[in-house]
Amino acid sequence: MRANQVLRIRKVEAMNKNLKQQTRRQLFGQCGIGLGKVALASMFASEFGAGSAQAAPMQARGFHYPPRAKRVIYLFMAGAPSQLDLFDYKPKLVELEGQSIPPSVIAGQRYAFIQPDAAVLSPRFKFAKHGQSGAELSEMLPHLSEVVDDVSFIKSVHTDQFNHSPAQIFVNTGSPIPGRPSMGSWLSYGIGSDTNDLPGFVVLKSGGNLSGGASMWNAGFLPGEHQGVPLRGSGDPILHVANPEGIDRKTQRETIDLISKLNQRRFEQTGVDEINTRIESYEMAYRMQARAPELMDFSGEDQATLEMYGVKPDDAGSFAKSCLLARRLAERGVRFIQLYHSGWDHHSNVEGGVRRQCKETDQGCAALIKDLKRRGMLEDTLVVWGGEFGRTPMVESSGALGRKMGRDHHPQAFTMWMAGGGVKAGQTIGATDELGFHPVQDAVHVHDIQATILNQLGIDHERLTFTFAGRPYRLTDVHGHVIGKLVG
Structure with missing residues (x-):
């Protein structure tokens, strides 16, 4: 047994x-x-x-219908990439470059730093159409342009939050307030994991600090075993997972057995469920001691694969390495793999910032899609790309145009993309007005994104609930609709 x-x-x-x-x-x-x-x-x-x-309650856990995807790899671009310089080309901005934005455009809107005399800023890069789908992309995305026919772009996403920390938490948990369960935790709670020796929800970080912090992968009020487990990009994937010198596997097993007996005795006395979480964590750590070193060993990857991702021999934790590690985690049955890459907050020098971030991320994103596809995994792996909101079509004030050339936070409209996992590929959903300011076709809310992700894994977002403090909660709160055009 x-x-x-x-x-x-x-x-x-x-x-x-x-x-x-x-x-x-x-x-x-x-x-x-x-x-x-x-x-x-x-x-x-x-x-x-x-x-x-x-009346019998609706089934809260388990599959509500046959899933189209087995797992999710979520590429979260923290800081908010500029959709106007990457995906949503607007010739009108070129025409109005340097002119003050009409007051009627920003009347009644809330922003972090925008001034009334804010000047229009045109796209910083050239755009071209690619693939049979004719998707229009910035020249800063040469690798993604090679796989556009495997991708669906959503240009009309909007959110309720306009500052980084609450917006990042909102995208990941469905609430801007810290303490709610993250999307990966909901999936772990709802349908479990396909692996016994790795966590069902893994977090990989690159690029620097995150405004939303650990609240973005926390289990909230769900049982603690469902929270995300951050893996390090170099050395031991988890600190102290390796046995100290002089402790072999047999001794470690006996030690954990003894601790489990003590914890079990305490549970029998108190009935506190957190003790069971502690027992589970020790067991998972023991299993990971055998699996984690193999996971981090890239020696079995051929040179062509490493070059496709852009992984260097001395790579200590780049986004490219995280993408390759994400594919290896997906192969081993991890349900939800979240990659956080920060550095997209460009209030000044948006041109240099976007150029730098695309150099760090574009190749890895495209390589992940190519690699999953050639291994027959893309069809049941949902890949999601996006930030917490977008960037404005104007700078923060007209006087800053010559020296800052940056964009402010823009919650009204931004772009995300998805690939694989049953998503209809090679299409663009939604459109914005001539300034890229508001959605004018097929507006998609963040809760709709969340509902669609759950849908692809066989979960009805309205039925996966957990009762806490006397009321049932769900990831999408009381909102959200599956994006019909995206999933067919």
Whole structure:
């Protein structure tokens, strides 16, 4: 019998024993609703009919319909890439270059730094159409232009948040307030993992600090085992995962068994579920000790693959290396792989900033799509690319045009793209007005993006819920619609 099966049996036995030891007062106090709420529910049942109170709840966990994707690789570009310099070409901005934006355009809008005399800034790069789909891309994306027919671009995404930290948290958790479960945690909770010796939700970081911090991969009020596990790009993927000198695998197994027995005894005494999370974490760490070194060993990758991604021999944790590692994690059954690459916040020198970030990320993104496709994995791996919001079509003030040449935060419209995982490839969804300011066709909210991602993994976003503090929560709150044009 496998160790995790034994652990589950022990948990059930301990819970049964704990319930037998409870008094009636303890039972009603700890059952999650309390005696008073039981009585209240009974009153509602009498008033509204027994059917409404006794109806069977919708299935919260598990697949709601056959999934089109087995896993997600989310390439999160923290700082907000400029869609106007990468994806959404606007000739009108060239015509109006240097002129003040009409007051009516920004009237009633909220921005981080925009002044009333803000001047229009034209696209900083040349654009051209590519592939059979004719997708129009900036010259800064030469590698992505090679795979545009495998990609669907969404040019009409909008969000409720206009500052980095709440906007990043919002995209990842469905709420701008820290403490809600992240998307990867919801997936781990809802449909579990395809691997027993690696976490179901893995986080890879490159490029610097993140405004949203660990709130973006936190489990929130879900059980702790569903939170994202950050892996380091060099050395041990997780600090202290390797045994110290003098400790072999047998000794480590005996040590963990002893600790598990002590934790189990404590659980039997208290019934605190966090103790089970602790037991699970020790077991996962033990399994990872055998798997993690092999995961990080790229010696089995041929030179052509390394060159395709742009991974260098002395690479200590670049975005390119994270993309290759993401493919290796996907092969090994990890459900949700999130790559965070920061450095896209260009309030000044947007031209130099975009040029630098594209040099760091474009090759890895395209290589990931090519690599998944040639291995037959793209069809069941959903790849998502995007930031927390977009950038404005004007600089922050007219006086800054000559020396700053940057763009402010723009929540009203930005571009994301998806590939694989059952998404209809080779299309562009949505459009913005002539200034790239507002969506004018097929507007897509961040909650719609979240609902669509869950949909591709066989989950109805309205049915995957968790009751906390007396109310059911879900990733999309009370919003969100699957993007029909994207998934067919």
